[in-house]
Amino acid sequence: MWDSLQQLSYWNWLAFGTLLLILEVFGAGGYLLWIGVAAACVGVLTYLMPGLPWAIQFILFGVLSILTAVLWWRRQRTAAKPSDQPGLNLRGSELLGRQFILHEAIHEGRGKIKAGDSLWLVSGPDLPVGSTIRVVGQDGVLLKVEACE
Template sequence: MTEPETLKLTVTLSLEAWWLWWTAALLLAAAEMAAPGAFLIWLGLAAGLTGVVTLIFDLVAGREMGLEAQLAVFAVLAIASVLAGRRWARRSQQADERPVSRRAGQLVGRTVVLVEPIVHGAGRAELDDTVWEVRGPDAPVGTVMRVVRTEGAALIVEPV
């Protein structure tokens, strides 16, 4: 025995590809929370779905999906999820937008009390704890007026 025998211990770490995709999805979702911008979440969704596709392929085919195929699936899903996310964001933003003029339009027919006189056609009135710009005939403070229509954020009023 000229050389001492050494014991070598080799540790092999084997991670399934789908676990890596799900980890990437979680990291992208966490990054979205840290730096919100509504973009990384869609890439995270694509990574998570790529993990699902990879897992299903592994189970059905009985072998791992190649790296090139995984990257192609991710690319397609990333493009699709970003486009779908943009479409959803536009639709929900349009539904949530409540311009002041639309809110003001709901006030037609209600009565307001002037908190500033209407002078030269312009003044201010209070309605539901909100002070509104009003336009109409000159009137002193305290006059009760009826909203007849709106122009932008201004209420067009007339005496009751």
């Protein structure tokens, strides 16, 4: 076994890096990407310095793996910025503040409005059909409404 470790060449590192990058394509979620890049870097260093001992190669591989992963993680954390469309996946948030006519009366705190081509479940004070209401809040798919004067 020690004999095979002493015979490591740049081809071994490049093959290992390629294998890790291929496995990353199948959905590792970014974990194998930076380890594969580190293996490829060690392969390039081994090509440039063919007499590099195997122990140094493994130490370089470990250090480069950790370094590339930490640098990418830090970059991702600093690059995160708030969305310019905060309500993108909050269906119904665009209805807040708008006025509608009750489609079904609010009875025992529940009723329905028609917004566009959709019916929305609403909660609020008991009101008859045809009353004008304003959407004042949202709790999941339930819109909270109040009567308009």
